[in-house]
Amino acid sequence: MALNENFRIGRSALLLLLNEEDEQQHERLANADWHYCTGKVGSMEAHKVVAAVETAAKNNQIINKDLYREGHALYHAIIEALHGVTRGEVQLGSVLRTVGLSFSVVRGSPYENSEEGEWIAVSLYGTIGAPVKGAEHETIGLGINHI
Structure with missing residues (x-):
């Protein structure tokens, strides 16, 4: 059950997000x-962040919108990523916080054994x-879930 060293799904999602223009990453x-x-x-x-990521994943056929398990896996990956962004408490407006985020969604098989x-x-x-304006700082989050 070893992870494929060349295809780490979380690393791939972060690299895609942080280096969106990197053609080698897209090719890989x-x-x-x-x-x-x-x-x-x-x-x-927070629900608008979830909705934006879910909509993008569905519109780009990353997940099958007709399969509950795929939407469910995506939802948990989003919530896990939001925990990183919000430092454990997935709250924004109710505690007077706002976010401006870029996101990536990656789906693939990260294990040597198919x-x-x-995973997503x-x-x-x-x-x-x-x-x-001007009262913000950088943040990052990553969520990974099996489909």
Whole structure:
């Protein structure tokens, strides 16, 4: 049950997010037959962040919108990533915080044994802070879940 050293799904999601213009990263993911997308979201509401990532994943056929288990796996990966962004408390507007985030979603098989199945990773990077321009700082989060 060893992870494939060349295809770490969380690392791939972070590199895609932080180096979106890196053509080698896009080629590597495509050659591995992994599916991915990127996007941006800004909000004072955590549910809007979840909705933006879910919508992008569905619109880009990263997950099958008709299969509950795929949406469920994506949801948990998003929430785990949001825990990193919000330092453990997935609250924004109710505690006067807002985020401006870029995100990536990557789906693939990170294990050497293909019977381990597919996994999904969500990475979030951007700013978080009080809803006052200039009162924010950088933040990052990563969530990984099996499908």
